[in-house]
Amino acid sequence: xxxxxxxxxxLGHVYMAGTPFARKSLDAVSLxxxxxxxxxxxxxxxxxxxxxxxxxxxxxTPQTGSVRVLGRDLGEPGTDLTLLRxxxxxxxxxxxxxxxxRYVGDDVSFGPRMSGMSGKELxxxxxxxxxxxxxxxxxxxxxxxxxxxxxxxxxxxxxxVVALKPRILLLDEPxxxxxxxxxxxxxxxxxxxxxxxxxxIMATHSMDDVAALAERxxxxxxxxxxxxxxxxxxFSRADEIRSLGLELPVATAVVHELFGRGIGIRRxxxxxxxxEDAILVALGVRI
Amino acid sequence: MERFPLRKIVIxxxxxxxxxxxxxxxxxxxxxxxxxxxxxxxxxVIIAAVMEGPVVGxxxxxxxxxxxxxxxxxxxxxxxxxxFVYPWLSILPRLFIGPVAxxxxxxxxxxxxxxxxxxxxxxxxxxxxxxxxxxxLVLGLLGVFYxxxxxxxxxxxxxxxALANGxxxxxxxxxxxxxxxxxxxxVEHGRRRSRLVDDxx
Amino acid sequence: xxxxxxxxxxxxxxxxxxxxxxxxLHPATxxxxxxLLVTALIISATVSGLLLVLVLTGVGLKMGRIPIGYAARxxxxxxxxxxxxxxxxxxxxxxxxxxxxxxxxxxxKLTPRDFLVAGTTALRLVVLVLVITFFTLCTAxxxxxxxxxxxxxxLTRIGFPAHExxxxxxxxxxxxxxxxxxxxxxxxxxxxxxxxxxxxxxGLFKRLYRMMPLLVPLFIASLRRGETLVLAMEARCYTGGKxxxxxxxxxxxxxxxxxxxxxxxxxxxxxxxxxxxxDEIIWTWLN
Ligand SMILES: Nc1ncnc2c1ncn2[C@@H]1O[C@H](COP(=O)(O)OP(=O)(O)OP(=O)(O)O)[C@@H](O)[C@H]1O
Ligand SMILES: [Mg+2]
Numbered sequence: 214x215x216x217x218x219x220x221x222x223x224l225g226h227v228y229m230a231g232t233p234f235a236r237k238s239l240d241a242v243s244l245x246x247x248x249x250x251x252x253x254x255x256x257x258x259x260x261x262x263x264x265x266x267x268x269x270x271x272x273x274t275p276q277t278g279s280v281r282v283l284g285r286d287l288g289e290p291g292t293d294l295t296l297l298r299x300x301x302x303x304x305x306x307x308x309x310x311x312x313x314x315r316y317v318g319d320d321v322s323f324g325p326r327m328s329g330m331s332g333k334e335l336x337x338x339x340x341x342x343x344x345x346x347x348x349x350x351x352x353x354x355x356x357x358x359x360x361x362x363x364x365x366x367x368x369x370x371x372x373x374v375v376a377l378k379p380r381i382l383l384l385d386e387p388x389x390x391x392x393x394x395x396x397x398x399x400x401x402x403x404x405x406x407x408x409x410x411x412x413x414i415m416a417t418h419s420m421d422d423v424a425a426l427a428e429r430x431x432x433x434x435x436x437x438x439x440x441x442x443x444x445x446x447x448f449s450r451a452d453e454i455r456s457l458g459l460e461l462p463v464a465t466a467v468v469h470e471l472f473g474r475g476i477g478i479r480r481x482x483x484x485x486x487x488x489e490d491a492i493l494v495a496l497g498v499r500i
Numbered sequence: 501m502e503r504f505p506l507r508k509i510v511i512x513x514x515x516x517x518x519x520x521x522x523x524x525x526x527x528x529x530x531x532x533x534x535x536x537x538x539x540x541x542x543x544x545v546i547i548a549a550v551m552e553g554p555v556v557g558x559x560x561x562x563x564x565x566x567x568x569x570x571x572x573x574x575x576x577x578x579x580x581x582x583x584f585v586y587p588w589l590s591i592l593p594r595l596f597i598g599p600v601a602x603x604x605x606x607x608x609x610x611x612x613x614x615x616x617x618x619x620x621x622x623x624x625x626x627x628x629x630x631x632x633x634x635x636x637l638v639l640g641l642l643g644v645f646y647x648x649x650x651x652x653x654x655x656x657x658x659x660x661x662a663l664a665n666g667x668x669x670x671x672x673x674x675x676x677x678x679x680x681x682x683x684x685x686x687v688e689h690g691r692r693r694s695r696l697v698d699d700x701x
Numbered sequence: 702x703x704x705x706x707x708x709x710x711x712x713x714x715x716x717x718x719x720x721x722x723x724x725x726l727h728p729a730t731x732x733x734x735x736x737l738l739v740t741a742l743i744i745s746a747t748v749s750g751l752l753l754v755l756v757l758t759g760v761g762l763k764m765g766r767i768p769i770g771y772a773a774r775x776x777x778x779x780x781x782x783x784x785x786x787x788x789x790x791x792x793x794x795x796x797x798x799x800x801x802x803x804x805x806x807x808x809x810k811l812t813p814r815d816f817l818v819a820g821t822t823a824l825r826l827v828v829l830v831l832v833i834t835f836f837t838l839c840t841a842x843x844x845x846x847x848x849x850x851x852x853x854x855x856l857t858r859i860g861f862p863a864h865e866x867x868x869x870x871x872x873x874x875x876x877x878x879x880x881x882x883x884x885x886x887x888x889x890x891x892x893x894x895x896x897x898x899x900x901x902x903x904g905l906f907k908r909l910y911r912m913m914p915l916l917v918p919l920f921i922a923s924l925r926r927g928e929t930l931v932l933a934m935e936a937r938c939y940t941g942g943k944x945x946x947x948x949x950x951x952x953x954x955x956x957x958x959x960x961x962x963x964x965x966x967x968x969x970x971x972x973x974x975x976x977x978x979x980d981e982i983i984w985t986w987l988n
Contacts, residue, residue: 272889295897303893310883311890313917315683318694323914324894336699355693359683374894504865507931513872514927518920520873521880530912532905540909540916547920559869570833579789582822585743585829650789672909679913680920 216284217245218381218412219269223278226264226436230276238264240436241278246414248380251407253423253444254416256433257458262416263306265433266383269414270294270301283380299328302379306386308370309363317343317361317369318354324377342376345409346402364395368402375406382406384415388422400425424448424462424483432457445481464488471495504555512556515548516563523567530672538669541568542597543676546630549598550605550623550681557598565591580653583646593637601630620689623681627674635666717838722956723765724839728848730957734964735836739829741968745975746825748817749983753974754828757967758835765839772838776830783826787819817984846871872930876923883922887915 226239238261246252254262267273268280271287271294280287283300305311314320321339322330330338340350346368358369371387387403388396403426407413417423423430423444430447432440434457440447448454448465455461461469468482468491478495482488493499522528522541531537545564549557569591572584584590605626609619643658682689718724723731742754762769840848846867853863888898891914898911974980 267889270893272892295892295895298893299895303889305886305890305893307886308890310918310922311887311894311914313914313921314694315690316694318696322694322696323896327895327897332697333699336696339696340699354696357683357686357688359686370890377894504862506934507927509865509868510872510927510931510934511924513869514876514923514930516869516873517876517880518923521877521884525881525884527884527912527915530905530908532908538905544920559866563870563873579786582786582826585739668905671906675909676916676920679917680924684921684924 217281218248218283219244219246219414220281221245221265221268221278222280224265224268224275224280225277226261226268226273227276228264238436239268242433242436242438243278244431244438244441246381246412248412249410250429251413251427252415252429252431253427254414254431254433255418255420255423255459256439258418259435260433261436262433263385264436266303266385266414266416269381269383270303271297272303299324299377300379301381301383302374302377303383304371304374304385304387306389307367308374308387309366310370311373312358312366312369315357315359316354317348317356317358320358320369321372321376324373328377338376338378339372342372345375345406346372347398348372364391364398367391367395368399371399371402379411381412381414384413384417386417387415388417388419420448420460420462420465424464432459444483448483449481451480468492508552508556511548511552512559515544515556515560519544519560519564520567523564523571532668536664538665538672540669540672540676542594542631542634542669543627543673543680545594545597546601546627546673546677547680549602549630550626550677551684554599554602557602558595559598561594561597562591565594568594579650580642583642589638589641593634593641596637597630597633600633601626604629617689619685619687620678620682623678624674627677628670630677631670631673632666635662635669639666716841717767717771718841719766719839721764721766721839723761725956726839726960727851727953727957728840728844729851730953730960731836731840732845732848732852734960735832737964737968738832741971742825742829742832745971746821747971747974747980748821748824749979750971750974751821751824751828753970754832754967755824758828758831761835765835767835767838772831772834776827776834783823786826787823791815791819842874843871845874876926879926880919880923884915884919887918887922891915 221242221244223241223243224239225241226237228236228238238259242261242265244265254265256262264273268275268287269282271282271292274280274294275288282297285292285297287294287297312320314323318339321342322335325335325338339354343350343353348365348368353365353369358366361369374382384403388399391399400422403413403415407426413426415422415427427444429442430440430444431438432447432454439457440450440453448461451461451465451469460466462483464482464485464487465480467488468478468480471478471492472480476495479491482491490499519528519541522544528541529537529539541564542561545557545561548560565587569585569587572581572590605622608614608622608625611618614621639658639662642653643655647653647655678689681687738754742751759769762772849870850864850867853861853866857863891898896911896914898915903911
């Protein structure tokens with residue numbers, strides 16, 4: 214394995230430190246991410262997922278421990294965080310709220326524009342970013358942003374970060390609150406971005422999204438990293454996952470349920486197609 | 501509840517909160533050079549008036565004024581702040597921002613000869629008028645009642661502040677009013693397309 | 702990074718629930734008393750009166766079981782400006798020229814009187830801050846609705862919409878914390894795609910345009926939330942007005958009458974001291 218692209222060591226963070234409202238959100242978390250990986254961060258609400266993501270693009274700098282991203286030490290006072298953020302894109306929850314320009318094309322171009330891009334190069338970049346998220350450039354570039362649907366506006370928000378062509382893309386609950394069709398489209402878009410070689414770290418509550426996209430899962434609880442490993446392995450530890458108050462992907466839950474009822478069946482199953490296969494094998498229909 | 505539908509109450513409350521928030525965080529002050537800054541705290545008052553009428557505008561103006569009174573007392577920032585604890589300086593002028601903005605907005609909007617862009621022109625003028633109301637009334641009252649409170653509080657000083665702060669504030673208010681109200685009301689204006697250049701020849 | 706947390710500290714005063722007699726006063730009583738005192742302090746600024754209020758506030762804090770040190774902490778942030786105001790007064794105030802001159806040069810003339818005036822100004826600010834801090838320490842923001850509604854009730858007879866104004870105040874107070882969370886979210890989101898909100902030297906309008914990615918969505922998101930709030934309240938059949946039952950009921954009792962009478966007495970004393978020129982008498986006597 215090459216040098217990790219993100220390396221977090223013993224990271225601790227307290228919100229509003231030094232006030233009566235101080236609240237510990239991360240407690241000695243360590244995490245190393247290799248280039249090109251797709252990692253899912255899961256954990257109950259308040260477990261620190263968003264806080265970790267915001268440390269990776271320098272919104273927060275480490276209070277204790279260290280964070281190295283793309284070879285830069287974020288704890289170092291001299292690190293240019295604005296430059297870092299062009300290479301490490303963070304899509305916060307509800308990115309539709311950040312849309313502020315009057316026209317879609319201008320909002321998507323905001324990031325590259327701020328980094329000095331202009332003219333045809335800028336147009337090309339916007340076209341590319343809109344393609345990535347599944348917004349047709351011709352149809353949407355001159356649409357007023359206020360006349361978009363919620364799902365469309367979220368895609369515009371996502372495109373606004375993707376337009377920076379970040380090497381690392383951080384996603385905070387990207388599919389929360391979308392209708393099934395928009396949800397499906399967004400997953401496709403993330404899969405497309407991943408094929409481009411972008412390293413991705415996604416915080417989510419949707420285990421089916423994890424099963425569909427991620428290679429590796431990190432489970433957080435009360436600011437600590439509890440489990441870390443390949444998706445299949447982590448989800449096969451059903452009891453540990455459940456004891457943290459988390460769900461399993463639907464397909465995995467089904468085969469575990471069958472196994473629990475005494476049916477000899479493979480349990481390292483993530484998707485519905487795999488579950489179908491496993492069930493057919495268990496029934497002796499297929500070998 | 502006939503007179504005051506729920507939405508007017510809610511918009512008044514929310515715009516007051518925005519005005520207070522801008523003041524309390526310092527986001528409502530845009531610093532220029534050497535400690536001089538202009539304020540955009542009257543923008544929520546103008547927006548409330550344009551969207552919901554003079555009474556809502558006046559209510560937001562009242563709460564904005566009340567807040568600036570408290571702030572002048574609790575966290576004074578300029579040597580003049582101690583006199584802004586007087587309600588006739590901190591509250592009274594702010595009551596007029598909304599109604600003036602609304603009168604300008606609703607009368608310009610009715611001018612048919614301005615054609616399609618009349619609502620945007622109305623928003624611009626409402627922003628300018630509302631902001632100037634604030635500047636002229638506050639500085640005017642200062643000049644009339646508090647000349648010589650400090651050595652430099654003189655008519656020439658007041659005049660120079662009116663120009664140096666009042667005009668940029670009016671422009672900023674106009675820009676923000678249009679930037680918020682036009683998309684909210686679905687009014688298109690200007691270029692009607694994004695600024696991206698064509699990349700296909 | 703502190704840049705992204707400053708917004709969270711927006712509270713107009715901190716409520717310190719101790720459940721004391723003072724805390725249990727009717728909100729209208731507390732508001733009326735604070736209002737009267739502040740008005741009296743604004744009108745009159747006699748050293749003797751200020752000292753009286755200072756001592757009485759100390760007594761009030763004791764009765765409210767609020768540590769005096771805790772309340773005094775609020776003054777600390779105001780000290781620099783108080784000093785500034787006092788120094789300006791000493792240097793430039795052109796009071797009556799009677800009496801000794803301590804030092805004279807350039808446009809500056811120092812007289813003992815200047816120091817008296819400056820001292821009074823500083824003391825008055827300290828006392829004002831202390832009174833308002835005391836009020837916020839013993840009044841929860843949700844009490845303000847009931848308080849203002851009760852205080853404005855006499856005005857309903859002449860058709861003043863007291864209840865509506867109280868509602869506006871409630872909405873505003875409830876909305877402030879939401880607004881600061883929203884703003885923090887937006888600052889982070891825009892920073893993540895390369896925005897910088899205008900640090901360093903630049904023209905006024907350039908700075909304004911740098912702020913637009915924060916200001917515009919802040920207004921729009923607030924209006925959207927307002928819209929949702931209206932729907933939610935209508936769905937719950939909120940009608941407001943006289944017949945509304947209130948969750949909290951406040952009964953004005955004997956302590957309230959005592960508190961109001963006490964405050965009235967103090968205000969009367971302050972005004973008497975002011976108009977009888979008590980300070981002048983003491984001052985000439987001291988000289
Ligand atoms: N801006 C903030 N100020 C103060 N406390 C915060 C802030 N953001 C988060 N916290 C607290 O820090 C802890 C971790 O929060 P975080 O947002 O990282 O959790 P999360 O895993 O993303 O949760 P969720 O699934 O609900 O998004 C929580 O206890 C939360 O209350
Ligand atoms: Mg989160």
